[in-house]
Amino acid sequence: MTDIVQVPSLIGGYTGATLHLSIDHTEHARRTQAGLRLAIGHGFGGLDHLMSLPTGLPVPLADLSEQQRAYVSTAPAGICSVHGGFVTRHVVRPCRITLAAVHYDALHKLALDSALRFTSVSACQVVVERLPRYAIDQHELLEKFAFYGIGVSLRRADGSEETVLEPRRFRPKQHTPAAWFFAERAYDAYLLAFVEDAAGPMQFSTAGHVGSVGAAGELTLRDPR
Known part of the structure; x- marks a missing residue:
């Protein structure tokens, strides 16, 4: 049986609704262990690069564009790994909006x-x-x-x-970086509502930055370089 959680939509332009989410608990556990919060950054561009890579299969860096190589070389732990001239994508969408x-x-x-x-x-x-x-x-x-x-x-x-x-069943015509971005922001609302310790900030990584979220939900980012 699928567990459904309800969170407020905090996404700019998409507020004023309650989102029903099916959390990918395997991906959630993997991100928690890796210290990864959200796979966003660089607008939709980072997600666009990730969508061009298969999950769990090594791809030669030589097959990537210059922009893709630049992204994967700076992506934080948990998103992808680069070894021996190959890149392997690990991250997947953390939830499904039902x-x-x-x-x-x-x-x-x-x-x-x-x-x-x-x-x-x-x-x-x-x-x-x-x-x-x-x-x-x-x-x-x-x-x-x-x-x-x-x-x-x-x-x-x-x-x-x-x-x-009854609402019509949702059938996406295609998978897009924008839809993945929406899922990441919905997952962020899940973390704020159900996971984070109200007593202190949660440490995490996002694409290209390291930061923390405080008990009130404030977001602080810093460049690790």
């Missing part, structure tokens, strides 16, 4: 527009506290949500939820 739930008081176009931001990265639903009073208005809105594959759930006063419209 659902993005956007919360609104009522079902209206603003809720639809907000939910549409997440349809490129996961299945999506809107959780509302009330539906339109008139059946014709409700039917018209639900048709729009169904067209985009966005589910609708009604939260009742006792905290229970009733599914009004």
Whole structure:
């Protein structure tokens, strides 16, 4: 059975939702042992370089571009390793986003527009506290949500939820650095919410820098050179 955790979306441009995550616990344990927090840095470029490498298989450095060789030669421990003229990628996506739930008081176009931001990265639903009073208005809105594959759930006063419209299953058309970046940021929210010791900062490495996260979630980076 897959464990699903819920975290707030802290990603710029994608706030205001609860993300349901399936954590890759093997990758999480590997990163913890290596002291690696997130595989990001250099915009999406670092992830673009990593996606060109197979996982766990050595690739001759001579087959890489100049930019790729520059990246792997400075990547921190846990991302990849370089030995004997070969590079081996170790890092994989730390989690899978199974659902993005956007919360609104009522079902209206603003809720639809907000939910549409997440349809490129996961299945999506809107959780509302009330539906339109008139059946014709409700039917018209639900048709729009169904067209985009966005589910609708009604939260009742006792905290229970009733599914009004099932979200469409998410099928990514392609794997992209942007989607991997989103998963890394979602994993970051998981670390902040469930893993880190509130009594002190967590030491970690990111691509190209070393840093720490304090109890309040503040991020401090330093160049190790």
